[in-house]
Structure formats: structure tokens, C-alpha cells
Amino acid sequence: MAGAAGAAEPGDTPGDLVVDVGDSVMMHRAMEPGDERHWTLTTVLQHAASADLRLRVESEGLLAASEDGLRLALDRCESPWLFDDPGSPTCAPGSSPVVAPTALSRIDPAAVLDLGTIAGGTGPYFLATVALPDLAPSELQAADAVVGFGFTAGADDAVAILPLSPPGPLAATGASLGGPLLLAAGILLAGFTLLRVRAVRR
């Protein structure tokens, strides 16, 4: 999931909630059946002492819309996900499922997942796993998809000002549009290149 990033919603309180996508995105090559990609999503509540956290998942594109297409799983960890060992990332204290492995085509984009109350500061840590099933049909060859996560933090009380320096390095997700723009440009370029290549192939 290259170039994952966040974008601030108009009218929100900027900086209260930051979603850090870190550098865990593995996008060495296009997905093939049996592949899975991991994506860490770390929430940081910068100024409030606590807030209720909710999530919506949306997707578009044939690779997500097909029943045999992408599966999504979302797991929660109260400490950073560990990528030390090959294979799936691990959660030292033990993870809890937020979204069991489900075809993206079956996830209602209007559904709101209540993730409970989070405390100010960094965490919890979410791991999104996107997988292309072993038996994905070849009709999905070259298909693509966009998967989006919308986190909303909110509280009734006044915002308590917390220190601005969260522990550990965080990506500035709230306003970073560089990654998506670069990815969009890259795929556009790839598309044009493909059209040129097909024009001269068999």
C-alpha cells in the first residue's frame, strides 16, 4: 500500500488526531494470489486527554469490489507492532481483532466501528492486512483498488492540552499529500507506458 497518508478533514481541529502510517508498508511488487500486505496505522491523540475513537473503511476499484478480490483484516495492539521476524508482524502483549478477515466487497462503507476510548498520546497501534486470496481469479489480473481508513476522535469535554512531543518518531500524516500525489503520478505514467507497449506488442 504505497504512499499511504492521511488528510485533514475541513472543519476538524487540526492536530488533535494524527494517524501515523509509519514505514511498514511493503510494496515491493504488485500483488499476486496468495500475497498479503501489512500496513500499520498508529493513532496519536495530541492534545486531548482522551477521546472516543471510531473507524470507517472504504474501498473502490475492481480488486476490492470483486467478491474474490482483496480481503482486509484489522488488528489492534497496545504496543508497536514488531517486524523483527519474517512473516506477519507480531504484537508483544497480544493483539485483538478489530476486523476479522473479510472481503472488502462485503465491508459496508457506511458502517462505523466503535474502537472505544483512547487516552491521549500514542496508540493504540493498528495493523491492516490486505490479502489477495490464493484462488483469486485471473480476471483480476492488473486490477487495482484504493483502500481507505477514516479515524474520528471526539469527546464532549474541553480539550486538555498535552505536550506536543509524542514519544517516538511519528509521520506527519495529517497534511502529507506528497505520497498520494507521487503514487498517482507514477501509476498514470505506468498506464501511459502500458498503452504504448501494447500498441507495439502482439
Added chain:
Amino acid sequence: MPRRRAILAPTIVAALLVPLAVIPSSAAWTDTEHTNGAVAAIDCQTTSGFRSAGGGQLLSGTLLGTDLAGIADVAGVDVAATSEQTTVSPSTADPLAGVDGSGTPVNSGAFGNPLRVEALGAITLDLGNVLVLPLDAEAGVLGQYGRALPDGYSAGAAGAVSNSGAVDLDPPAPGAELPRIATLELGQVLTSVLGSTGTGVADLADVRLGVGAVASSAVLDGCDALWSRDLYAALEREYLVAGLEAELDSPLVGGLVGTVESTLTALDTTLEEVAGSSGLVNSLFVGLGPVLNPLLTGLAPGTPLGTVELDADFTAVRTLLSTPIGDAGGLLEIDLAGGTVSIDLARLLGPNYQDSVGLNGLAPNTELVLNAAAVNALTTALTGALDQWAADVLVAVNQALAVVTADVDLSVPLSALGLLDIATLTVSVDASLASLLGGSAVVSVAVDRAAGLCSIAIVGGALCSLVNGLVAGLTGAVTTSLGPLIGGVLRTALAPTTSIVATLGTTLNGLLAPVVTLVASSLNVLFGPDSVLSLVVNAQNRPDPARQSVPAGDPPAWAASLPAPDASARSSGRFDVSALRLVVLGGLGGGVALDLARSSVGPNQLPR
């Protein structure tokens, strides 16, 4: 395997920039952050990093110590491709890429290197005449084909394949037979292996294995394998063997002809002896007595003179010796004059004779083994054919003897009062024995009076009357009745031929059984369960275990040397199929391990 290539334009991920809807909330404050990302499924059309390979070779293996890989004339073709380049070996192979009738490009990445007809004679010499390739092979029948594309697709084919690598066993013309692709001189091979015991079967002088048109093809689509997660679902290996024939040479077979020829000679000799016997002429005249004697009143027959020629036409018999015979089921053909029994192994290995579907449609690495039922079926057919032939021979011989032509000329001096020859009676006929016996033969009878007989003083008139009386008595009915009498005498005289023919029947019966035993023994030794000869069709390495209704046999020796699938290298490994594999192990010459029409695909490597 149809190629599937979805043409999907990449979705432009402008959607990346579209924020998710804000979650409604009644909280005093909310802050929504969204993040999204794009993923794409692999596209074989655009993905570089594939490697693929495919090829075909009609003849490969070793032949009495000769590695065919060292003979340039039998080189196959190998093609390999990456996104950067395509390589082909030999470099002289013909590129087959082109366009079809509608201008659509076809056969990209394909190369052919058919065995050249003009080179086959040299190849045969190179192979020590152990493997004889036909010189009249149709162009294209001995094809070798390889194709590799930079998207993980590859194909190989060999044998009777078209220029597109498809197995093509259509005859060159409607109704025509496919040409034999090769003849293996098994006798030489077995002698080299078995040494002084020759073919290993007593009275089996030589044996050849004729192989009809063969073909194989292999296709591996790396992209299909990637999407199906099942390499075997993307791999197709096919083979076809159009014919298989064993030819057994034995003196026992030729001995049948020799026996009949000897008999015919003996019969000819007997006929000559009978015709030339001094007593036959007298016997013939005596035999005519019942008809002639009443007409000879007053006349005294002297010593009969004459000649008899007897001739039998054994053409029909000799036709039976020179015409190959067979059975109604088409299992075998016996060339008696050549001393050869040809057995249609393809038919014998078919469902009519044992639990098999024939040569084709068999599981990978199926060894062709004749079971007892098939051998019994063949011996039954062989016995029937030989018995029928022997019966036909006896009938033909008897028919020839029944129509022996007899050229008879008799003359008898007639005297009066025992003192004076006054006339000569002649009887002549040239007809078959059958027509004589049947009374249809025309017998000529003449009476020549002595010159001046009627002018002799005093008795001339009386003597003339005697002769005239004889002449008057030789009516048509009388002469007609002479034929059966002559025939009867000749039939009696020819009695010795009956015993000769009877002996022939007995002798043939005694010779037929050893031929049947020889053929059955040969089949068991050559193609039975414990044979030194191994014939395997559809030879494959790593056959798909999920697609076999019956367990595959042992893989060929070359299977161990082929690259195996390697998940870490994302490599498919290599997969071969040989239409027909023939192995004769041992011997000073190293035996034979010969593959006919071997095709290969892989290793095809997926992008990392």
C-alpha cells in the same frame, strides 16, 4: 491451453485524493483523519522479470554408447526469453513469427528446427544403422519447435507437429497412412546386450521395432500458474504415438515356404516319372480295352507305342507362398517368403486385447507390457492364420494336381490273323485330368490303313472290310467314352502324389506349432513383464499427481537431472514429456536409452 490476457487499463488513482466521508458526531469536538492507499494485482502483460524457456527434440538419448547430443544433425531447438532478449539454439533455427490472414501477429517468440529430410541418411549412418530413419518422410512430420515469451509463457513440441507447435497427426493426404518415423534394429541392440545368445530367443534371427508417427508438446504459462496457484493447472503435456510394430525374422517362417517348395519339386518329379514310365502307355491302351476291344474283331493289336506328358501348374500355390497372410483382426502379417512376422503392437496393446486404452491416453510413464491375454490373442490369431494358410496350400496343391494336363499320344499297330499289320490305330488327347475324368475332353482317334491294303490280291477286300468296320465303329460316343478311361488310368498312375500331398500336410502341421511358439516366446521376452526392453509412452518428470486416474510409473532417468521447482527462486522447474522412450539396459555398448519426440518447458521464473 488458451492464453488469457485480460486487457485492463490501470485505474487512475485519483481516488486517493478523495477524502472519506466524515463520521457524524454529537461530540463537542471531533477530529477526523483518513489515510488510504492503492494496491494493484500483478499484470503479466506489463510485468518484467519473467524468464521462460521451451524446446523440442525428435531424437535424444544414447544409442549403443553414442550420445545423440553430439550429433548435430539431430539437434533440437531451445528458446529462452526474458523481457530483455530472446535466445535460440541453434542460432540457425527458423523464426516462425508472422501474421495470420487477418494481419494478427502469431507465433511470436517461436522457432522451428525440423529435421531435414536430406540429412536423414547421414543421421542413419551416424547411428550405425541401428536406428533407421525413413528417407521419404513428409516435410514437417519431423518437426522440432520451441517458443518462449517474456511474460512467463513457453512451449515446446517435437515430432508430428505443425508450425504452431500443435500435435498434428493428420495424414498427408486423405486416407493416406502416416509414414513410419523410425525403425530400430532391435536385433543388433539385443545382440550387443545379450552377447552370444543373440536375440535371446532360439530361432529368432532378428527383430525390428517400427515406430509410427510420434509427437509431443508441452506448454507452461507462468502467469496462469501464478494466478491459479497451481503450477500443474498451467502446465499441459501431451503425446501421441500413431503406430508401433514388431517385426520378427525367423528361419522357421521361411521354412514353411521351403517345405512347400520342396513338395512342389517332388510332385513335379513324380509327374515326370509317371509320364515317363514304360508301362504307362501299355496301361493306357489296356485301359481303353473295354471300349476298343469290341471294335477290333478280327484285328489283333500289337505293342502300343506313344508318349505321355504330365504337367501341373502350381502358380496358385506359389502365389500363396509369396503373398503375405494375416488374421481377420489385423493383429499380424506374415511374409512367408521373407520369413518375417509383423505384429501390430499398437492394436495388440489396445482395449480389445488387454485392459488398456491403447498407445494413447495413457498415464505418465506407462510401460507398454503385453499381458498373457494379449499374447494368447496373438497366438490364437497366428495359429488361425497359419492353419488357414496351410489348408489353402493343400487345397491349391490338390487343385493343381486335379487339373494336371495330360498330353497323350498312343499308337497301336493292328494286324490280321497275326501275320500282317494292316492298320495303325492312334489315340491322342491334350487335356486336363479333370476334363478327362469328366468326359469333356476331346479325344482324337484315327485309323491309318496300310498302303495298298485294299488292293492286295484275294484278301485285300476282306482286310479292308475289317479296317472299315473299325473306322465305322469309332463313333463320337465311342471317342467321348475314351476320355474317362484315360483319366482313370492316369489317376491311378498319379497315386504317389496323394501320399506326397498328405506328407506335406503332416509336415506343415509340424512346422506351424514352432512358429507360433517362437512368436509367443519372442513377445514375452521382448514385451513381457520381465523384458530387457522397456517401452514407455508419455514419459514425464514430475507428473501431476492430482490428474492421474492410475499411478504413474517410474519416471525416466533424465527426470532426476531436470531443475526442480524452487519457491525461493520463484522458478517453476523444468517439465518434459517424451512420446516414446525405449530402453535396453546393459551390454558393452551401453545399451539404448532413446527418446522419441521429447518436448520441454521451463524453468519459467516469476518476477521477484
